Amino acid sequence: xxxxxxxxxxxxxxxxxxxxxxxxxxxxxxxxxxxxxxxxxxxxxxxxxxxxxxxxxxxxxxxxxxxxxxxxxxxxxxxxxxxxxxxxxxxxxxxxxxxxxxxxxxxxxxxxxxxxxxxxxxxxxxxxxxxxxxxxxxxxxxxxxxxxxxxxxxxxxxxxxxxxxxxxxxxxxxxxxxxxxxxxxxxxxxxxxxxxxxxxxxxxxxxxxxxxxxxxxxxxxxxxxxxxxxxxxxxxxxxxxxxxxxxxxxxxxxxxxxxxxxxxxxxxxxxxxxxxxxxxxxxxxxxxxxxxxxxxxxxx
Numbered sequence: 245x246x247x248x249x250x251x252x253x254x255x256x257x258x259x260x261x262x263x264x265x266x267x268x269x270x271x272x273x274x275x276x277x278x279x280x281x282x283x284x285x286x287x288x289x290x291x292x293x294x295x296x297x298x299x300x301x302x303x304x305x306x307x308x309x310x311x312x313x314x315x316x317x318x319x320x321x322x323x324x325x326x327x328x329x330x331x332x333x334x335x336x337x338x339x340x341x342x343x344x345x346x347x348x349x350x351x352x353x354x355x356x357x358x359x360x361x362x363x364x365x366x367x368x369x370x371x372x373x374x375x376x377x378x379x380x381x382x383x384x385x386x387x388x389x390x391x392x393x394x395x396x397x398x399x400x401x402x403x404x405x406x407x408x409x410x411x412x413x414x415x416x417x418x419x420x421x422x423x424x425x426x427x428x429x430x431x432x433x434x435x436x437x438x439x440x441x442x443x444x445x446x447x448x449x450x451x452x453x454x455x456x457x458x459x460x461x462x463x464x465x466x467x468x469x470x471x472x473x474x475x476x477x478x479x480x481x482x483x484x485x486x487x488x489x490x491x492x493x494x495x496x497x498x499x500x501x502x503x504x505x506x507x508x509x510x511x512x513x514x515x516x517x518x519x520x521x522x523x524x525x526x527x528x529x530x531x532x533x534x535x536x537x538x539x540x541x542x543x544x
Contacts, residue, residue, distance in 0.1 A: 254517035256317035257352055258286055258345045264320055265291050273331040274323070279340075280428045284388050286345035288428055293326045294336030300538050302531075303433060303441045305340040308393045308425075308491065309413075310347020310384045311513040312446035314520065317341075318508060318527055319444060326531060335535060338436065343425055346388030351514055354381045363390045363410045372411060382514060385413035387425055392416065394443075396426045399455065399497040400488025416489055429491060433499070439538055440468060441495045441503040442530070446515055448507035454482040455493045464502040468537050472504060475533035476526040506530075 268291060269276035275292045282288060304322070306315030319341040326337055342348055350356065356364060356377060364380055367373045373380055386392050390410025395401070398420035406414035421427050433441070453469035454462050469480050483493075492503040508523045509515040515523075 254314065254515065254520070255352055256313060256320075258342060258348060261316055261320060261341055262287065262289060264324070265289055268293075268323060268327050271327055274327050279432055280424065282344075282346045282388065283424055284346040284349070286349070288340070288343065288345060288425065290432060291323050291339045291341075292336060293323055293339065295331055295333060296336065298332065298336035299334045300439045301336045301338060301436045302534055303338045303340070303436075303438050304444065305343055305429065305441070305491065306444040307342040307348055308344050308429075308443070309445065309513070310344055310349075310386065311351040311382070312385075312444075313342070313348045313351060314513075314515045314523070315341070315444035315446060315508065316348070317520070318523060321524060322527070322531060325528065334539075337531065338432075338438075340429065340432070343429055344387050344393055347384055347386055347393075350381050350384040350388065354378050356381050357388070360384075360388070360390070363412065366409065367407075367411055370407070372407065380412065383412065383512075386411065386415065387423060389423070390415055391423050393423060393425050394490045395487060396420060396423050397430075397489050397491055397494035399490070399493035404487050404489045406487075414487075420489070426491075430494075433495065438495075438499075438501050440534055441492065441501055442472075442534070443490070443492045443503070443505045445505055445507045446509045446513040447511070449478050449510055450507045451476070451478045451480045452483065452486065452492065452505040452507075453480055455488065455496045456483070458497060461496045461500050461502060464541070465496060465504060467541070468502045468534070469504050471533045471537040472506065472530055475529045476506070478506065478526065
């Protein structure tokens with residue numbers, strides 16, 4: 245078995261992630277920082293692997309949707325793998341494995357707070373769900389307040405269709421960056437000259453590389469997507485028919501950063517443990533593919 249593959253993939257939680265981040269931060273190549281806390285008082289950490297003065301900075305974020313928590317497990321596996329390789333003067337990798345710890349907790353514990361129970365009742369009344377409370381909680385996508393964090397960025401936010409109030413999914417919030425979690429992700433993205441961002445999601449086994457008709461960022465993202473697709477075997481798709489207001493969309497539209505959304509699984513989230521070995525096999529060379537692409541792009 246691959247030494248970076250570990251078993252609790254389907255239930256990898258906030259406490260386990262923090263423990264492993266703290267262990268890695270004892271290494272001279274990794275630095276742990278707590279960027280803030282969620283509305284339910286859970287820490288939102290980032291782990292940097294590499295040197296602050298590296299030529300290239302790359303941001304990888306996961307679990308922006310609660311039920312997609314296997315992405316946290318995957319990103320920590322990639323962080324452990326990169327730390328074992330040793331420091332590189334060229335690359336610094338920034339891992340935010342769990343942007344939405346409150347949503348992850350709802351999905352993993354299958355329990356609703358009083359506020360979330362009210363959201364469940366509202367979704368039932370509006371025919372947005374027919375699921376029982378246990379399955380509804382397990383499939384929870386939003387943050388703890390019922391805002392879909394990947395619909396809360398100012399990139400087509402005003403065009404997003406969805407519920408008019410808090411829901412398990414697709415509610416965009418009252419305004420872009422209305423949520424603590426999206427502001428934390430925004431502020432951190434603005435701190436470094438990121439050459440690439442990768443957003444990990446859970447369902448579809450597909451790479452989304454496009455936003456609108458912006459150039460040259462769309463062309464660069466497509467080229468980056470081709471490099472990652474070659475490593476993972478995932479198909480590539482543009483943005484036709486997709487909602488905007490996601491992190492990737494904002495990073496591309498507002499900052500001009502080549503960016504991808506990588507959907508890792510085959511079944512609906514939360515993903516089952518049986519998918520984990522194939523997900524790891526497909527993604528373990530992604531950082532190498534990004535390195536190759538950045539070096540190639542720099543030369544042309």
